[in-house]
Amino acid sequence: MADKELLQYSGIGQRLDAYLAYEFPEYSREILKGIIKEGRVLVNGQAAKPSLLLEEGDKVEVSWAAHKKEASGLEKLVIFEDKSMLAINKPSGLLVHPLSPIWESNPRAVFEGENTLAAMILAARPETEKQRLPRLGIVHRLDRETSGVMLLAKTLKAQEELTRQFHDGEVSKTYVCIAVGEMKEEKGIIEVPIGRLSGDKKIKASPIGRISVTEYKVLKRLKGYTYVELYPKTGRTNQLRVHMSWLGYPVMGDTLYGAKQEARLMLHSRMAVFKHPITRRKMAMEAPLPPDFKAILQKLGKK
Template sequence: MAQQIELTDTVKESQLGQRLDQAIAELFSDFSRSRHKEWLLAGKVQVNGEVVTKARIKVMGGELITIQGELEDEERWEAQDIPLDIVYEDDDIIVINKPRDLVVHPGAGTPDGTVLNALLFHYPEIAEVPRAGIVHRLDKDTTGLMVVAKTVPAQTRLVRALQKRKITREYEAIAIGKMTAGGMIDQPIGRHSTKRTLMAVNITGKPAVTHYRVAEHFREHTRIRLRLESGRTHQIRVHMSYLQHPLLGDIAYGGRARIPKGASEELTEMIRRFDRQALHAAMLRFEHPTTKEEMEFHAPIPNDMVVMTQALRDDTKQNKEEYN
């Protein structure tokens, strides 16, 4: 049995002149373009209360878009007994602290062993919610906080809040190089032109904004805190690479080992062996989808990043004269 889902949003003034299918793709980016097309052709899309099936009509800005869609059951995914670190849960939501080496959603090359499979095991009723309630994702080796919805209404409201930038996500990271100050990166992100599994800053991509501030300086690295306005695939990793300050351990985006001059053998080995992007979703703040209460959660920095940070800190102190 298919699940019913209702999506509502207003076309932004900045979307003036866009085709309807383009506007829908931006407003409801949690769903694929093929899904949007399917809903349009099936007469599931309304513009200001009138059913529209033509993708090519132009929007002017201010139109109310409503989609009364359907999503297939997720029964093809297997429930698996995979431990979950539950930070909070109630009748509507679950907040988890995701470890490294755990993919969020099954896909090409990872048919199971994911957060979704774990959710189906621990909460069998969540099979009734599209994508087992997953609202947003973290990369396989990125650790930290995720919110999951237990019901369709909760998921719909959380996805809408995410689209309207009402969910605050703050990350801790270690970047390569000496960063002098914080700032904002406002660069669109799309699929890499030749490496199809990677993303890149691309003028034809989707808008993406990342805010960052310097938390601590080291000799050849910088500890930073980041906040996302948008949620594009690999966004922080791509934007930091664009700044020429890729994340420590992020080989895919240029984060090759940089050893401070005269570093100890121990630190040199630690940097070379750090085998994931040094990125952690440390804080999550949002309005509860049912009670409307503002909720804020924090996840402690994982041990590998704590140990690395302390080693870089000690190295900086030991080489204070050179650093200054």
């Protein structure tokens, strides 16, 4: 998509925001309203309001965001990088990619709306778009609230190989979490199928769900909480959160699965072990605990 779109309206009395929603169905009405309010939509050379009624022959100019200030900062997240891939430490609260799938066919759409990791990648590594890398090189994801290691590809060959390793279960992942309650067992295996029932948006433990396996080991018992290491053997959406809740010890801060609201979800992807997509050398990428996670852990340890 070009940085600017020039349109000429033909019709009678249609609102500006409604017209743009028709012309650009890939964007939500709220995003388009935001673009208009930012003054990036001109009607006959003048800034306009979303409610402006267009008239026959009106010239509409839309300026798309070429970059977002908040999209900078990828370099601070990088743990490792070479010519074919990079690993980052994703902060809690950062969405991996826009919810609308249009960004996959129109990468520059990541600069509209909420900031995401995808926007940061495109801002810092514009070659990912030039190479037409699917999903800008993203090969897996973490929940918005989860922090930690993520692997990203910089070439199509690397992306295909990393994607295959995740699909075939060849990537060994280690997470840590603070669970609500003091767990009795030192370690164990949770083999509980999970899935989304028809008509229900929430993923739950269900006998008709997909096979899901998580191993766990207690690292430290705190007063009323447990610091736990988790090893997912399958890669289902929300698997660790669902399994911990099913076990009776939801992840601290996980309001979706039975815990109270906290400053953040206390779940962190600490390590990923895999084979380099090109050299095939075994690699282990580790993301240190972020300061907010560490502070809460230390506070609980003093109780």
